[in-house]
Amino acid sequence: MTDTTLTRRSLLASSAAAAALAGLPRAAFAKELLRMSTLGPGTSPNLVMTTFANIINKSLPDYEIQLNATGAATRHVLEVAMGRSDFCMSSPAIHALMRNKAAMFAKIDQAPELVNKLRTVLNFPMGVYHIAVYGSSGITSIEGAKGKRVFLGPPGGAAFATMKRLFKAVGGLEEGTDYEAVKLGWDAAAAAFQDGNLDVYCNPTNAPSPALTQITVTNQIRFLGIPADKLESEAVQKLVGRPGFSAATLPAGTYGANQLNESDVTTLGVTVGIVSNENADEEMVYQMTKAFYAGVAEAGESAPWLKAVTPQAAVQDINLPLHPGALRALTELGVEIPDAAKS
16 A cells, blocks of 8 residues: 555545534534633632632533632733733732832843733732731731741732731831741641641731631631831831722621730732733633623622622722723623723
8 A cells, every 4th residue: 555545545534534523513522721820729819710710611611711729920920921821810919010020020021011911801809918826826916926937928929029018017027037938828828827837827818718717716816907007107008009909907806706806907908800811812701701790690698708799890900901802791791991991
């Protein structure tokens, strides 16, 4: 048998296979697999984005979102901007840092160019920064973290940078000199705090946090905050005034009788969001945005923490244009679109 005969037979077989595939209904093809990166378990972004993925996977049969809950958001946004991942958690603060080539992006020359390749799908309230210590630790203020083992957030992440600045602004404490910043991921840090291997645990999350609620069942917890005399200081106001940030309150009693705070705690509140690459398919993002908010509405009272995740909140603190698909979906949902959300 000659090579020519083999080639001709191969071509005929390929043509027949292509014709057979063309005749199959669309459902016969594999789902389009999409990668979404978020923070680790125990964080608000993980909870919201897991819900997003579950709703999409259930209601849109053409797509399957696979979650990646490792690493820092500052790395994830670069991956999405470069087209190496499909969706990730980001924040207005991260976008500003990329534009200014500041903080963790200071040595990334392409950062200002890469942020222009990102588009917002939706924003949502991440919650407030919890700065937790055990009641038995004797720590009653941020100054008391001197000489202690502190989890600020994953190294290189926005939370790490934020808490590092807050501990300096409020307590005058320098990371690496006055306290040890323990380098862990979100889920490992939660476990380490629960096991007593951390003295101070920081986590920006909606209250009550499931991870901290579990701890307060059997342990007394105190949350540290920003004293009134430090709130108006220039250093704290620079933190509060950043894109997506605000002064916020963690109420006394949020975690029940084992929360030792006798009065509300002033801390930082933050808005985050889901972003995609500018080249993500418009119809896909449109369908996903509509499906997500329909799923949130359907959840109703069964998921009270979702009450703050609304179409109106999707453009809160926004400083990155909406993806065209998300813009169309949110407009149909009656959201007033600010100029900052338009391309």
